[in-house]
Amino acid sequence: MLAGLVYSNIVLADDKLLALSRIPFPWNAPSYDVQDVYDTLSGFADFVFTIAGVLVGITIVWAGIIYATAGSDTAKVGKAKTIFKNGLIASLIIFAVGLILSTLANFAGDPAGFFF
Numbered sequence: 001m002l003a004g005l006v007y008s009n010i011v012l013a014d015d016k017l018l019a020l021s022r023i024p025f026p027w028n029a030p031s032y033d034v035q036d037v038y039d040t041l042s043g044f045a046d047f048v049f050t051i052a053g054v055l056v057g058i059t060i061v062w063a064g065i066i067y068a069t070a071g072s073d074t075a076k077v078g079k080a081k082t083i084f085k086n087g088l089i090a091s092l093i094i095f096a097v098g099l100i101l102s103t104l105a106n107f108a109g110d111p112a113g114f115f116f
Contacts, residue, residue, distance in 0.1 A: 045101065052094045059087035 063084035070076035 042105075049094060049098055053091075056087050056091045056094065059090070060084060063087060 063080045066076055066083065067080035070080060
């Protein structure tokens with residue numbers, strides 16, 4: 001009974017849980033709803049992915065510069081290939097994480113519609 005009174009601000013519409021209307025705090029702090037938390041985390045993730053993508057691009061370009069200026073120095077060519085390989089692996093990891101997070105967000109938004 002107490003749980004029903006505490007969580008009575010859950011809104012159901014079209015058989016979907018929309019959100020908690022507001023999370024109350026015992027002090028006079030601002031209250032946040034689920035959408036506010038999602039927007040904040042989504043913005044932070046977008047920022048991190050943007051910075052990571054720029055860094056990977058710089059790494060790949062730097063590897064190309066080292067390779068182009070290596071001439072016949074096999075040590076520099078090997079270094080450039082290693083930097084390029086590491087940049088490529090980093091980009092695959094970044095985009096895989098982005099794909100996984102996007103898939104989870106779509107699934108959480110509409111679990112039934114995700115499969116149809």
